[in-house]
Amino acid sequence: MATISDLSKGNYVRYNGEVMQIEELLHRTPGNLRAFYQVKMRNVRNGKLAENRFRPGDDIEILRVETREYQYLYADGDTLVCMDKETFDQVYIDKTLLGPSVNFIKEEVTLLIAFENGTTAITAEAPSHVVFEITYTEPGLAGDTATRTLKPATIDNGSEIRVPLFVNTGDKIKIDTRTGEYIERVK
Template sequence: MKGSYSTMLAKEVKPGSVVVHEGNPIVIVSLSVQSPSARGAATLYKFRGRNVVTRNKVDITFKGTDVVAEADFSKRNVQLMYTDPTHMYVMDQESFLQYDVPIEDAEEQLPYITEGLEGIRALVYNDECVGIELPASVELTIKQCDPSIKGNSATARTKPATLETDLVVHVPEYIKEGERIKVDTRTGEFLSRA
């Protein structure tokens, strides 16, 4: 873990980022933002991560303006091969190396991954896949949603829709079962028809 690191502000850290905390590489699994309760107080960013080496869970809190070092790792374009109850298996599209990722380490990303999804990248540290990075948006098919109600196409109301991966998102009322939609992988929100 020697050498120079690139840095970013804590508010720029996203799930899937690998940062250096107390000298250890930590892959960020999830985050929550705590707005200040007093004037002049800083917004706090609370991260749940996993130590890449020991695999222990870590909770870290930063102010949004704190500078965080990004761990030195490579991003490799991969393709999903298959999943089983404990692991997700991906293959490097250039070297054809195969990596396995424990399901609990990819829980946040699994609802967005379908067979043949382009743009998945493996975060590789010391020849080991420590996490998965998804494209900013993915296209998914609606498996089930309530039928649209005639005359409601101009309203801003939404309804829940279950997608092919069992992810549930809120879509505008005019969207129908069987349609393909774009979903933001960072927020889980409906973006548009595909």
């Protein structure tokens, strides 16, 4: 066990039985009162934010978290199969770890996966941008770039997104995996 004063931003801790990541840590000494730590933590499983005050001597369990890069191979039901590029070991992670960005990843993309004690995956992060090809959209209109009007389009993994009017079937586009929004056309 460690004390609150050993924490820093980005550490993973076990708080009330849940795995939390420290987002903000402030040491406060108000007037003639005792000092305390104001801690903001985010639950890695459901994303909820928790805030609490701790005394400087309070104990807390700091988790040993190891982050490694894995290559996404394929989806198998509600799990994703990923492979370590160096040892070729395969791991199975839950799709919910990626959140909404799971709809915008494709095979052979590199994921950043964090493991608690080297065994249990607690977080997974997709690359911020990926390139997809448009498989179907209504025909584009030449020269229509003045307004930010969007139309539906289907990308090559089957997901549907909104793209500007000038994008045509067969175009390659860059997508933000966190929001699923169109960024730009790629040559």
